[in-house]
Amino acid sequence: MTEVVGPQKARPLQLKSSEFRRLREPAWRELEGIIARMESRGLGALRPEEFERLPLLYRSTLSSLAVARSIALDCNLLLYLENLAMRAFLNVYAPRSSLIEDLGRFLTTGFPVAVRQARWHLMLILAVFLAGGAIGYLLTIGDETWYGAFVPESLSQGRGPRSTRSELMEGELFAPWPGVANSFIVFANALFQHNAIIGILSFGLGAVAGVPTLLLVGYQGMVIGAMLALHANRGLAIDFLGWVSIHGVTEIGAILLSGAAGLVVAEKILLPGPHNRLDNLSIHGRHAALIAAGAVMMFLIAGLIEGGLRQLIQPTVLRFTFAGVTFVLWLAYFLFAGRQTMRGRT
Amino acid sequence: MTLAAEGAYRAADRVDALIDRGTKRRIHLIVTPEGIELPVALAEHSERLVAFLCDMLFWLGTTLLIYIAAIWLVVELGGPLVAFTLITLIAFLVRNLYFIYFEMMWGGATPGKKIAKLRVIDRRGGPLMPAAVIARNLTRELEVFLPISVFANLTSHGASANWQSFFLLIWLLLLSGLPLFNKARMRGGDIIAGTLLVSVPKRVLLDDIAEQASSAYRFTSRQLQAYGSFELQVLEELLRRTPSEETSQLHETVAGKIAAKIGWSDPVPPSQTHDFLKAFYAAERAHLEREQAFGRIYQDKHARGGQDAG
Numbered sequence: 001m002t003e004v005v006g007p008q009k010a011r012p013l014q015l016k017s018s019e020f021r022r023l024r025e026p027a028w029r030e031l032e033g034i035i036a037r038m039e040s041r042g043l044g045a046l047r048p049e050e051f052e053r054l055p056l057l058y059r060s061t062l063s064s065l066a067v068a069r070s071i072a073l074d075c076n077l078l079l080y081l082e083n084l085a086m087r088a089f090l091n092v093y094a095p096r097s098s099l100i101e102d103l104g105r106f107l108t109t110g111f112p113v114a115v116r117q118a119r120w121h122l123m124l125i126l127a128v129f130l131a132g133g134a135i136g137y138l139l140t141i142g143d144e145t146w147y148g149a150f151v152p153e154s155l156s157q158g159r160g161p162r163s164t165r166s167e168l169m170e171g172e173l174f175a176p177w178p179g180v181a182n183s184f185i186v187f188a189n190a191l192f193q194h195n196a197i198i199g200i201l202s203f204g205l206g207a208v209a210g211v212p213t214l215l216l217v218g219y220q221g222m223v224i225g226a227m228l229a230l231h232a233n234r235g236l237a238i239d240f241l242g243w244v245s246i247h248g249v250t251e252i253g254a255i256l257l258s259g260a261a262g263l264v265v266a267e268k269i270l271l272p273g274p275h276n277r278l279d280n281l282s283i284h285g286r287h288a289a290l291i292a293a294g295a296v297m298m299f300l301i302a303g304l305i306e307g308g309l310r311q312l313i314q315p316t317v318l319r320f321t322f323a324g325v326t327f328v329l330w331l332a333y334f335l336f337a338g339r340q341t342m343r344g345r346t
Numbered sequence: 347m348t349l350a351a352e353g354a355y356r357a358a359d360r361v362d363a364l365i366d367r368g369t370k371r372r373i374h375l376i377v378t379p380e381g382i383e384l385p386v387a388l389a390e391h392s393e394r395l396v397a398f399l400c401d402m403l404f405w406l407g408t409t410l411l412i413y414i415a416a417i418w419l420v421v422e423l424g425g426p427l428v429a430f431t432l433i434t435l436i437a438f439l440v441r442n443l444y445f446i447y448f449e450m451m452w453g454g455a456t457p458g459k460k461i462a463k464l465r466v467i468d469r470r471g472g473p474l475m476p477a478a479v480i481a482r483n484l485t486r487e488l489e490v491f492l493p494i495s496v497f498a499n500l501t502s503h504g505a506s507a508n509w510q511s512f513f514l515l516i517w518l519l520l521l522s523g524l525p526l527f528n529k530a531r532m533r534g535g536d537i538i539a540g541t542l543l544v545s546v547p548k549r550v551l552l553d554d555i556a557e558q559a560s561s562a563y564r565f566t567s568r569q570l571q572a573y574g575s576f577e578l579q580v581l582e583e584l585l586r587r588t589p590s591e592e593t594s595q596l597h598e599t600v601a602g603k604i605a606a607k608i609g610w611s612d613p614v615p616p617s618q619t620h621d622f623l624k625a626f627y628a629a630e631r632a633h634l635e636r637e638q639a640f641g642r643i644y645q646d647k648h649a650r651g652g653q654d655a656g
Contacts, residue, residue: 015556015632016639028551036548062382071639073631075579076552076586083549086384090465090546093379093473094453102450102476110477190431193438197487204488207534208521265538282469282478282540289481289539296442 017072024064028081031057031088038091058088109338111294114287116334118260121267125259128214129252132221133228140229150219150226165234174239175311192303195251196296199258203265203292210266217259224252242316245323246309251302253330254295261291374530374542376471386467388531389543393462398490400458405444409437445486449479454541463547469530469540482535489534493518555585559628560621569608570633574644578634581627585620597623 034054037045046054065081072078115122139146144161151160159168198216205212224244231240265288268281275283305326313319372388389397416433448456454466454474466482468474496515525531530542584600587593594616601619604610604626614622634644 015628015635017631017635018554018556021554025551032551059380062378062380066382071635073575073578073634073638074554074556075582077554080549080551082384083547085378085382086386086546087548089378089384089471090453090467095450095473095476099447099450106476193434196438200484200487201492204485204534207485207488207538278537279470279540281537285538285540286475286477286481289484290477292484293480 017068017074017077020064020067020071021074021077024060027057027060028064028084031061032084035084035087035091039087054088055092058085058092061085061088106290106294110290112334112337114290115257115260115294117287118264118291121260121263122256125214125217125256125263128218129221129256129259132218133225134221136222136225136227137229137232138225140226141232144230144233147226147230150222159230161230163230163234165236168231168234168236169239174314191306192300195254195299195303199254199295199299200292202255202258203261203288203295206262206265206288207269208266209269210263213259213262213266217255220252220255224248239316242319242323243310246313246319246326247302247306249323249327249330250298250305254298254302257298258292258295261288261295264288264291372529372531374469374544376467376469378471384471386542386544386546389462389464389545391525391531393464393545394525394531394543397456397458397462397464400461401444401456402458404457405440408444409440412436412440441491442483442487445483446479449474449483450476454479459543463545464543465546466541467544469536469542474541478539478541481539482541485533485535485538488518489522489524493522552586555582555624556628556631559624561625563622563625563629565608565626565629565633567633569610570630572604572608573630573634573647575634576645577647578627578630581623581630585623585627594619 030053034046034050034057043051061081062085065078065085068078068081136146136150140150147160198220202213202216205216227244228237228240231237264284265281268284269277272280274280309322310319313322373385374388375383375385377383413433413436416436445456449466452460455464459465466474466479468478493515496511496518521534524537525533528537530536532542536542581600584593584596587596597619598616601614601623604623605614637644
């Protein structure tokens with residue numbers, strides 16, 4: 001042992017990293033205490049002055065971590081700081097709005113803005129839907145045996161090529177109103193659940209390049225087309241359209257929107273654009289999810305109209321009027337809602 | 347922190363560290379808005395499953411309670427059909443809102459995830475937005491509930507099951523199995539929403555070993571050049587082990603190896619082994635940290651190969 005390391009000769013070993021830790025540790029401990037309470041009891045557990053100090057302590061801990069990474073080799077210290085910074089990060093950047101507030105913002109801006117951004121997808125979906133409708137109509141109008149191929153039994157409820165004009169009029173188009181409980185609750189709910197799942201699926205199926213989404217929407221068009229043809233052959237085309245449109249404006253709108261949401265996802269998978277595919281997908285996937293969630297709400301409204309109001313409003317003229325009003329309202333909502341806020345932001 | 351509490355944590359922490367450094371856990375780096383890189387441990391598939399099963403249990407339980415309450419309420423008011431309908435609607439809403447509600451309100455955790463110590467985070471290190479929560483949970487219908495219903499459909503038809511449903515099921519299962527096939531273990535919903543499921547256990551700050559070192563031992567800088575930071579951290583882990591027969595034997599072996607490697611001539615008596623190791627740890631860390639301050643980083647004992655050892 002010839003040469004002895006200089007500074008160690010006189011006094012016990014002094015490590016820069018230990019000194020650093022002694023100086024900063026009180027702040028880490030304070031942050032740790034605050035975070036632990038937030039994790040177990042939420043934001044309400046903090047006193048106002050602690051809430052004030054939280055971002056400060058978080059940033060000083062981040063800077064401690066950066067310093068520790070360059071000067072310290074104490075593994076436990078580094079892991080602890082990384083863990084503390086991560087936990088603080090999650091709590092500091094947790095979204096802090098209330099559910100009602102979120103819902104309000106979603107309805108006034110999020111949903112209509114997302115829909116406007118997806119207008120081209122919506123156009124494509126509309127075209128596919130109309131094409132499906134045309135195919136269903138043209139095939140069924142010539143040969144009614146096609147009806148069974150398009151419309152599943154659960155949907156046709158016994159109606160088909162053998163139904164007569166009066167059966168359709170009395171049992172379907174102008175059937176008596178079944179009463180509050182049955183119409184608003186039973187029927188509306190069954191319709192809503194069925195449609196909402198179809199809507200969620202057409203969004204989700206966008207993740208597999210959108211082909212199933214297109215098929216699903218096209219198929220919905222075929223069902224409507226086939227039904228229209230069945231009624232047209234019995235001279236009931238106008239009455240049928242009135243009967244469908246009263247809720248159809250909302251319901252078909254929702255079908256198209258969830259389809260468009262699926263296409264937004266599909267487009268970003270197929271054509272990633274300037275960003276990396278995953279990043280791009282996540283940005284647009286969220287917009288698409290907003291559209292799909294809004295569509296589910298529209299299905300709820302459509303279910304209520306279909307189950308509750310359709311048989312209550314009997315004359316076809318009134319039905320068309322109602323449908324026209326809902327159409328204008330939806331159009332105005334999607335065209336104009338949230339524009340002000342967006343302009344203010346940019 | 348009290349000594350007792352620390353002792354209790356020490357063992358758990360060591361296991362954590364072993365798991366972490368056993369590289370079983372996959373790490374993903376996120377960058378906070380302040381520009382600091384933070385490594386996060388991705389959730390294991392098993393943890394994911396546990397969290398999901400717990401959540402299933404909770405929402406099935408909730409739905410069951412609502413069922414009972416609804417039946418009790420509605421039997422008086424309307425026909426059984428109305429009661430049944432209300433119940434299915436509530437079940438539908440609970441199923442679809444359970445995850446969304448908790449992930450939005452609890453900052454990316456549901457009761458099940460809390461039990462498994464998991465959280466949903468934004469993949470790029472931003473705040474977890476409500477839209478992302480909605481996106482990752484709407485696809486759950488496709489990934490979990492649809493395969494279940496197709497499967498139920500398939501089994502209820504028995505031998506006459508059609509090929510269509512069979513292929514649909516396989517295709518859906520591939521979609522559900524997505525977390526098994528990608529590096530970040532994302533399911534479809536995570537990919538679309540830009541989120542990740544990570545494990546955030548608590549870690550405890552232990553005492554600084556260098557502070558406890560006695561100054562009775564002196565090492566030359568030539569002796570300290572024998573090792574790099576990897577060996578230092580292995581030594582740290584050894585010194586942090588709970589004292590036991592096994593640990594002290596291990597310490598003796600290690601002390602012997604170190605003494606041989608650095609040419610330590612004085613014999614170290616067994617009672618002094620722990621002090622010797624601590625002192626060596628402190629001196630080695632002081633040395634390596636000083637070197638690091640001047641940009642000379644030695645990852646391990648082989649890192650000095652190309653350099654002038656003097």
